[in-house]
Amino acid sequence: MRKARLWNVFMASASAISLAACSGPGTNETTTTPETTTAAETTTAAAETTEEAKEAEGPVTYDAKGSGYGGELNLKVTIDGDTITDLELGEHHETNVVMDRAFPVIRQRILDSNTPVVDSVTAATFSSYAVKAAVADAMTQAGLEVEDITMATAGPAKEAKTLDDVTADIVVVGGGPSGLAAAITAKQTNKDLNVIVIEKMDILSGNGKFDMNFYDLINSQAQKEAGNEKWTVDQVENFIEAKSTAGDSEERVKVWAEQENVLDAWLRDMGVNLDYNYGAMNHMAKEDQYAGEVIQAGMEECAKDLGIEIRTGTKGVDLIMEEGRCVGVNVENNAKESYAIKAQHTIIATGGFCSSKELLKEYAPGYEVFNTSNQMGTTGDFVKVFEENGFKMEHMDNVRLFPNIIVPRRDLTGGADLSILVNKEGSRFISENAGGLELGNAIQAQTDGAVFSITDKTGYDSFYRIRKHVGLGYYSQGETLDQPGRGIGHRRRRS
Ligand SMILES: Cc1cc2nc3c(=O)[nH]c(=O)nc-3n(C[C@H](O)[C@H](O)[C@H](O)COP(=O)(O)OP(=O)(O)OC[C@H]3O[C@@H](n4cnc5c(N)ncnc54)[C@H](O)[C@@H]3O)c2cc1C
Incomplete structure (x- = not known):
């Protein structure tokens, strides 16, 4: 046989x-269109339940559907009379690290406005669209009028306003891994510091929340526990040699090599345990859990616990310079409000520029032809600001x-x-x-x-x-x- x-x-x-x-946002947000599930399309299917729903007294929960980046999204929508009172996320195929952060934001916007006609969550536009379409579906089932939801559906236009200045000890621009780490460290060093983080997207964690499956560490607790002698105690030289061809500066590789165990301990203190060590230096949280997701969730939690003020949907647009010294940053938020954040120290942690074809063309020609895996916020907003102010920039072609x-x-x-x-x-x-x-x-x-x-x-x-x-x-x-x-x-x- x-x-x-x-x-x-x-x-x-x-x-x-x-x-x-490199380090930046994803362009796929704008390149594909999910199947449209509009309220109009769901009317027939919903018709049977409409009369029943109209007659019902008190809140009714509808099983509604939308279509997002990963396909069908299920939502339980509770409607009391003509008021949307609750949204509960059911089965979906959106990227979890995005949806976990975006759903509470879009949910609140819809509940506050009592309509799905609200702005989408930036960095989660497809997922937002799916939620909005599902709410429209539920409203149709409830016999309520609602406009067709499309990818372009947005809340009412806002009028530009200028607000009073805000002051802080430290303002951090960018809520990715670097920005969060800087803000947390500052606050841990002195809890009385007033630290503000601004993030232009409506959700935090930049690229860090995505495919950061591994984290390079040496002299880590996990390596020691696993008996991985190759990279433990006094193996700094090996690490420097292994990393010296990767394009990083000697200074950065040295700090990296000497401080990794400190970083490991710092993360553990905030409950982030990179316990799974594989392939010598690589670490994940667990055998089946990417490092990035866990690190970012841990840092967001820690930032909140430390009382760091986080302003999402707030974009840094320019540095405030006085006599050659940076004294803060001018910002604009998604309510179209502009104001200055004056600070003793300004930290720019806005990531790379792989989502800007223009900057790639200028600084790293040849790379602009590729799609990017970066999240959409990585547009190098401060590159030109730095240039105008004569700041030194290095390794700009190192993509x-x-x-x-x-x-x-x-x-x-x-x-x-x-x-x-x-x-x-x-x-x-x-x-x-x-x-x-x-x-x-x-x-x-x-x-x-x-x-x-x-x-x-x-x-x-x-x-x-x-x-x-x-x-x-x-x-x-x-x-x-x-x-x-x-x-x-x-x-x-x-x-
Ligand atoms: C697909 C992918 C996989 C990766 N895998 C790994 C891995 O396995 N291991 C690893 O160690 N590293 C990995 N990396 C690299 C890692 O993600 C980056 O090194 C890290 O995210 C850089 O952090 P950052 O905070 O400097 O920048 P970012 O993560 O880009 O964060 C910058 C933040 O600043 C915000 N911002 C930008 N402009 C403004 C502005 N004008 N105002 C306010 N906010 C602004 C952005 O929206 C963003 O949230 C990966 C990167 C990508 C793209």
């Missing part, structure tokens, strides 16, 4: 496309490019111990050992600038990221080589 050989092949969904992953991003999502993929890349014609086109710009450009040159990443059970077992992406349905799976290809071919693509 012939034994069937199980291949277990996994193929990245619409697959890999080249992208620059880190991860060539594999799953389209139409923004997630980096690959990294399995065994994987191949094939183009849409089914041919390999480059050695998989290639990386960076070389691989990015090669992918870009293939049909539609997209290729497929194929791995097998060995690759699947070798790296949590692949297992996570398979679990999320980003990969098509089969037991023979042609099965996953068919799965992808039949998958509906959003345009």
Whole structure:
């Protein structure tokens, strides 16, 4: 009897496309359109319940649906008469680290205005759209009038206003990992300091909340506990050597090498335990939990506990300079209010500029052709401000490019111990050992600038990221080589 050989092949969904992953926002927010579920489309389905609902006294909870970045989103919407009194999130396929932060914001906006016709949460526009469409669906079921919800639906236009100056000891511009870490450290050093963090998006944590699956540490507690001697005690020199070719300055690599154990302890003090050490220096929170998600959640909690004032939806637009010294920052918020935050110290932690094609073209030519995995806030807002004020800027052309991003999502993929890349014609086109710009450009040159990443059970077992992406349905799976290809071919693509 012939034994069937199980291949277990996994193929990245619409697959890999080249992208620059410096530190910044994701452009995919503006490149795909989810299927529209408008209130009008749901009217027929809802008709049966409408009369019943109209007659009901007191609050009624409706099961409503919207369509977001990841597909169908379910929402329980409670309506009392003509008032929306509660929204409860049900099953959805949005990116959790985004939805966890965005849902409370959009929920509050809808409850406060008693309508889904409100501004979307920046950095979560598709998810916001899904929630708004679901509320409109529920209102239709309740026999209430509501306008069609589209991606462009927004709250009433605001009038520009100028507010009085605000003062602080320290103002931090940017609520990503760097900004939060700076604010927390300042407050831990002196709890009496008045520290304000402004973040232009409506949610915090910049790129940090996304695919930060690993965190490079040496002399960490996890390494010591795992008996990972290669990188423990007095291995600073090894680390410096390993990192010296990565493009960082010698000074930064040295601080990195010497202070990592301090950082590990600092994170542990705030309840962030990077307990899973793999591949010498890499750390995750757990075997199946990315480091970034846990670090960012921990820092946001810690910032709140320390009483750091966080102003989201507030963009730093310019430095306030007096006699060559920076004395604060001019800001504008999403209510169109402008004001100055005057401070003893101003920290700019606005990340990179990979979401600005213009800046890439100017400072790192060649990279502007790629999609970015960065979140949408990374537009280098202060680059020109620094230039105008004669500030020194270094390493502006040092862009880190991860060539594999799953389209139409923004997630980096690959990294399995065994994987191949094939183009849409089914041919390999480059050695998989290639990386960076070389691989990015090669992918870009293939049909539609997209290729497929194929791995097998060995690759699947070798790296949590692949297992996570398979679990999320980003990969098509089969037991023979042609099965996953068919799965992808039949998958509906959003345009
Ligand atoms: C896809 C991806 C995967 C990654 N994976 C890893 C990993 O596995 N391990 C790892 O160590 N690192 C990883 N990184 C890198 C890591 O995410 C970044 O180094 C880190 O996020 C940089 O932090 P930051 O605070 O400097 O910048 P950011 O995270 O970019 O945060 C900057 C913040 O400033 C805000 N901002 C910008 N302009 C303004 C303005 N004018 N006013 C107010 N706010 C503003 C932005 O909206 C943003 O919230 C990854 C990055 C990406 C994109």
